[in-house]
Amino acid sequence: MNKSSQIKVRVAPSPTGLLHVGTAQSAVFNYLFARKNGGEFHVRIEDTDEERSTKEFEKDILAGFEWLGIRPDGQIRRSSDNKQNYRKFLEQLLESGHAFWCGHSKEELEDENKRQIENKEAPRHVCGHRDEERKEGQVIRLKTDSSSTREIVFNDLIRGEVRFRESLLGDISIARNLDSPLYHFAVVIDDIELGATHILRGEDHISNTPKHILIYEALGRPAPTYAHLPLLLAPDRSKLSKRHGIVSLNEYKKDYLSDAVLNYLAAISHSYDKDVLSSEELIEGFDISKVHKSGAVFDIKKLNWLNSQYVKMLTPDELRAATKISEIPDAAVALITERLEKLSEAGEYDYLWREPEYDKSLLIWKDSSVDAVLKSLKETKELIESFNYEDGKERFRKVLDSLSEKTGDRGLVYWPLRVALSGKQKSPDPVDIAFVIGKEKTLERIDSALRK
RNA sequence: GGCCCCGUCGUCUAAUGGUUAGGACAUGAUCCUUUCACGAUUAAAAUACGGGUUCGAUUCCCGUCGGGGCUGCCA
Numbered sequence: 001m002n003k004s005s006q007i008k009v010r011v012a013p014s015p016t017g018l019l020h021v022g023t024a025q026s027a028v029f030n031y032l033f034a035r036k037n038g039g040e041f042h043v044r045i046e047d048t049d050e051e052r053s054t055k056e057f058e059k060d061i062l063a064g065f066e067w068l069g070i071r072p073d074g075q076i077r078r079s080s081d082n083k084q085n086y087r088k089f090l091e092q093l094l095e096s097g098h099a100f101w102c103g104h105s106k107e108e109l110e111d112e113n114k115r116q117i118e119n120k121e122a123p124r125h126v127c128g129h130r131d132e133e134r135k136e137g138q139v140i141r142l143k144t145d146s147s148s149t150r151e152i153v154f155n156d157l158i159r160g161e162v163r164f165r166e167s168l169l170g171d172i173s174i175a176r177n178l179d180s181p182l183y184h185f186a187v188v189i190d191d192i193e194l195g196a197t198h199i200l201r202g203e204d205h206i207s208n209t210p211k212h213i214l215i216y217e218a219l220g221r222p223a224p225t226y227a228h229l230p231l232l233l234a235p236d237r238s239k240l241s242k243r244h245g246i247v248s249l250n251e252y253k254k255d256y257l258s259d260a261v262l263n264y265l266a267a268i269s270h271s272y273d274k275d276v277l278s279s280e281e282l283i284e285g286f287d288i289s290k291v292h293k294s295g296a297v298f299d300i301k302k303l304n305w306l307n308s309q310y311v312k313m314l315t316p317d318e319l320r321a322a323t324k325i326s327e328i329p330d331a332a333v334a335l336i337t338e339r340l341e342k343l344s345e346a347g348e349y350d351y352l353w354r355e356p357e358y359d360k361s362l363l364i365w366k367d368s369s370v371d372a373v374l375k376s377l378k379e380t381k382e383l384i385e386s387f388n389y390e391d392g393k394e395r396f397r398k399v400l401d402s403l404s405e406k407t408g409d410r411g412l413v414y415w416p417l418r419v420a421l422s423g424k425q426k427s428p429d430p431v432d433i434a435f436v437i438g439k440e441k442t443l444e445r446i447d448s449a450l451r452k
Numbered sequence: 453g454g455c456c457c458c459g460u461c462g463u464c465u466a467a468u469g470g471u472u473a474g475g476a477c478a479u480g481a482u483c484c485u486u487u488c489a490c491g492a493u494u495a496a497a498a499u500a501c502g503g504g505u506u507c508g509a510u511u512c513c514c515g516u517c518g519g520g521g522c523u524g525c526c527a
Contacts, residue, residue, distance in 0.1 A: 164456070168454075305477055365486085411487085428487095
């Protein structure tokens, strides 16, 4: 593929909030599309709103992409680095007569809008100030033909042909002044500057697209190819937002593996032939034409399950790093990963490396008496004292089973032992725990149970 | 209100003219069993509705209904 035909895509978040999972998904799709097609993936911080943009939000967004492992090609870009271009193109548009200064007050615009809604007309501003001299407090608008019968048509990679009537658009505001562009204008100039060939963005931008196309036309530039991604939805099928709980991607770090989140984000609204996929498989199987049209509800339960699948594949070192618990012994890893759904729950297995605390009443198995439990525990202790751990778990179980054969109740042996070793009513097999902590600690814990 | 997008189990989805409408998550049951988890088996669960086109529609067309997005001198 030669340079001029190479695919270039970007994700362009504005740093006016923490990284939203929807933005993250959009970034993932752009990344996958670029990687699959041998193109470039760029990140551009769309900081045109100087009032609301902050460096903290920018850092959060970038950290999120990094965590997901979607590395951009080339430097991070910023709209604020592109100011001279805005001025240049704005002047060009003003000179060529494609843009003009509009002096209508906000009140006048609101009245116009109200009137249009009452009259069941399309809300738009058709400016009567077009050719007047420039005054203070004005805004730059793109001149559109309100009597045009033409349709602006674009071929969306996901949705096919989409059409909008030009006459319904009105004169679009594009800048507050020569140095302060508005989003619609800034995004077009930034994409020209970048040389973006394809724009993959959320469906919420679909009705902005004809505006952007008009700006490309006024500038005499070809518009890129568009693909509007379906939205990530809350359980009530509205756009996912703060009131639906966690939408900030970085909040997922404490509970989820980045691979699981990447997998989940990539596989929602796009069909793969299996559920658990490596990042290579994600790229290999990605096909923009397989992206769905309808929005998808973000299902935390499925993410939990996917995460548990990834957790099971963790090595001891990876588990310790992911949970930030360095004390986890190698032998305990399988016992934990088999049960763990969220990383933050790993601490619940701390009895595998630390003395448990519990209430003595927990030691009692079903309806059995205190005496029976104590007797069982004592006998268990004696057996363990004379048992050689080298003989292995299976032998260990046989020994315990021979004890329970006397009463015919295995629970009477295993239950008190489990509580003595774990301090919990739900835990892995006490034999497994005994082999993680070793003979000495096993006997110590039985002793301390006996003293209760 | 206007414009646009969308509509298969509760959720994510497969099947683009012919299938007993398949899978996964979640849910119930059973098995395994000393508890939990894992695992295995299994059950219930969907083509929004109405018209067409066709020998035959989940699939194509139209309408209705429903949901969503946009409608800023925010992005």
